Amino acid sequence: MHRVALCQINVTVGDLPGNRARIARAAQEAADRGADLAVFPELAACGYPPEDLLLKPGFVDACGETVLDPPMDLPLAAVVGLPLRDAAGGALCNGAAVLAGAQVAARYRKVLLPNYGVFDEQRYFAAGDRGLVLDTGAARLGIAICEDVWALSGPVREEAAAGASTILCLSASPFHREKQAQREEVFARLCRAYGVTLLWCNLVGGQDELVFDGGSLAMDPGGRVLARAPSFEEALLCVDVPAKEAPETPSPSSEPQREVDVVRLPLAAVHREPLRAQVRDAPEELDAVYACLVLGVRDYVRKNEFADVVVGLSGGIDSALTAVVAVDALGAEHVRGVLLPSRYTSDRSLADTTALAQALEVRLVRISIEEAFESFLHALAPVFEDREPDETEENLQARIRAVYLMALSNKFRWLVLNTSNKSEAAVGYGTIYGDMIGAYGVLKDVFKTTVYALARLVNEHSGRERIPAAILERAPTAELKPGQRDQDALPAYEKLDPVLEAYIERDMSAREMIEAGFDAEVVRTAVRLTDRAEWKRRQSVPGVRVTPKAFGKDRRLPITNRYEG
Numbered sequence: 001m002h003r004v005a006l007c008q009i010n011v012t013v014g015d016l017p018g019n020r021a022r023i024a025r026a027a028q029e030a031a032d033r034g035a036d037l038a039v040f041p042e043l044a045a046c047g048y049p050p051e052d053l054l055l056k057p058g059f060v061d062a063c064g065e066t067v068l069d070p071p072m073d074l075p076l077a078a079v080v081g082l083p084l085r086d087a088a089g090g091a092l093c094n095g096a097a098v099l100a101g102a103q104v105a106a107r108y109r110k111v112l113l114p115n116y117g118v119f120d121e122q123r124y125f126a127a128g129d130r131g132l133v134l135d136t137g138a139a140r141l142g143i144a145i146c147e148d149v150w151a152l153s154g155p156v157r158e159e160a161a162a163g164a165s166t167i168l169c170l171s172a173s174p175f176h177r178e179k180q181a182q183r184e185e186v187f188a189r190l191c192r193a194y195g196v197t198l199l200w201c202n203l204v205g206g207q208d209e210l211v212f213d214g215g216s217l218a219m220d221p222g223g224r225v226l227a228r229a230p231s232f233e234e235a236l237l238c239v240d241v242p243a244k245e246a247p248e249t250p251s252p253s254s255e256p257q258r259e260v261d262v263v264r265l266p267l268a269a270v271h272r273e274p275l276r277a278q279v280r281d282a283p284e285e286l287d288a289v290y291a292c293l294v295l296g297v298r299d300y301v302r303k304n305e306f307a308d309v310v311v312g313l314s315g316g317i318d319s320a321l322t323a324v325v326a327v328d329a330l331g332a333e334h335v336r337g338v339l340l341p342s343r344y345t346s347d348r349s350l351a352d353t354t355a356l357a358q359a360l361e362v363r364l365v366r367i368s369i370e371e372a373f374e375s376f377l378h379a380l381a382p383v384f385e386d387r388e389p390d391e392t393e394e395n396l397q398a399r400i401r402a403v404y405l406m407a408l409s410n411k412f413r414w415l416v417l418n419t420s421n422k423s424e425a426a427v428g429y430g431t432i433y434g435d436m437i438g439a440y441g442v443l444k445d446v447f448k449t450t451v452y453a454l455a456r457l458v459n460e461h462s463g464r465e466r467i468p469a470a471i472l473e474r475a476p477t478a479e480l481k482p483g484q485r486d487q488d489a490l491p492a493y494e495k496l497d498p499v500l501e502a503y504i505e506r507d508m509s510a511r512e513m514i515e516a517g518f519d520a521e522v523v524r525t526a527v528r529l530t531d532r533a534e535w536k537r538r539q540s541v542p543g544v545r546v547t548p549k550a551f552g553k554d555r556r557l558p559i560t561n562r563y564e565g
Contacts, residue, residue: 005030006216006237010205013047031075038078041203045082048172054124073102091126106263108132110145131155131260136267138243146171160194172203175213188223206299232291296544298329310414315349319419398434423448428533444543445550448493505549
């Protein structure tokens with residue numbers, strides 16, 4: 001049999017020497033564990049997605065030099081993802097190099113290029129036009145890259161017809177809610193259709209808004225998961241491939257068949273004690289969302305070479321959950337909390353913030369904004385003469401807080417974490433250049449009702465109140481004027497969030513939502529506010545993506561827009 005190691009590694013976009021070193025370390029570990037062949041994620045050499053770095057010829061050349069010039073001398077054969085030219089000076093492809101004995105044994109070019117959601121591969125890559133099968137003498141292994149296994153029309157059809165009984169798939173598949181179940185349903189259909197075993201190696205780690213969750217797996221021809229790597233952490237999953245496998249004959253197709261390159265890759269079949277199945281349970285959905293937030297924050301901070309973060313703590317649920325995520329991502333010693341009270345800040349907010357900081361063991365700084373606020377009011381009084389206070393004075397407070405947070409960031413190199421959630425971002429319930437500032441939005445793609453669910457999950461898993469019950473039980477408020485509550489300006493989040501999810505993530509129209517039974521007034525309010533707030537969102541911070549359609553790369557609407565949908 002052959003032993004294949006799925007090397008689920010966390011690489012950094014553009015860190016070519018660092019990525020090469022990670023590949024080399026994982027290959028050595030795979031060899032030490034008795035593997036004959038190592039498989040790495042999609043574009044492991046350069047990181048995914050490299051975006052417009054791919055438009056720089058020097059970057060593409062450097063990627064090739066990192067892996068192929070000269071070829072990496074690894075202790076076992078390996079399949080490594082990297083950008084490839086289809087010929088000298090030719091079109092760029094999303095590819096994989098098969099390395100063996102310090103030689104390039106074969107090259108593969110991704111056939112199906114995704115161009116939806118966060119994917120923009122047709123901007124950069126030309127599609128491959130043929131499959132690749134590695135003939136080891138004991139088995140035939142087909143090669144695929146990510147999208148190639150998401151459709152029955154991909155190269156697996158021809159590779160199976162050419163005798164491949166196992167498909168090695170390099171992947172960079174980002175997380176969103178329900179993604180794991182979606183993947184396994186798609187993969188099972190493919191395995192059953194062509195009678196193949198799938199060995200799927202996924203990337204892990206955070207890259208800007210995206211978080212790749214790993215969870216690499218092996219699936220048998222019947223669609224049953226044989227082994228699964230852990231999610232949200234680096235791992236090496238070894239899977240045995242029996243020698244002389246005989247795949248079932250795939251169903252004939254009337255569609256034109258693409259060609260398949262069959263390349264000899266001598267691997268000695270070794271008789272050894274078979275591995276025990278490593279079938280780990282995939283995390284529950286809410287647990288996965290929390291793990292995604294933690295990994296996204298950790299990698300954004302560390303890969304951008306920061307050590308510490310700062311969070312403005314208000315006594316509310318959003319800033320509390322943001323602080324907990326930061327502590328779990330970086331450690332309490334790397335998190336600073338800042339309390340910025342005004343004349344409207346209640347004693348309860350002061351007490352709850354202090355209790356939170358103590359529960360999380362983070363250092364808390366208190367800076368009153370009252371003097372600065374009074375100075376602004378005094379300076380503006382002649383201009384605002386005869387005008388009643390309104391949201392202008394409320395926004396002033398948020399912007400003063402932003403100035404203080406950014407001053408601390410500049411002075412101490414603390415990265416500011418934004419605490420706004422997706423519900424607020426959707427309806428524009430936030431102050432531009434105020435509470436919308438920051439370097440990274442922890443809860444940017446998390447609806448308010450999910451914020452509460454995650455907070456309860458944190459306390460449940462901790463067995464104690466890391467987030468004080470008083471914060472969980474309190475009605476949401478910005479505290480920018482006396483007695484203010486979110487529900488004075490917005491529908492209750494329990495009614496608002498389902499409408500926002502339908503409008504943003506399922507693209508339902510107002511009429512469709514009302515016909516489906518949603519409250520008509522909530523629908524009209526949500527749609528109107530969401531459409532009007534596009535200009536704000538265009539200027540918002542990047543943040544962790546946890547839903548199928550996050551604001552940003554997933555959802556791109558014109559700011560100037562009169563369509564009423």
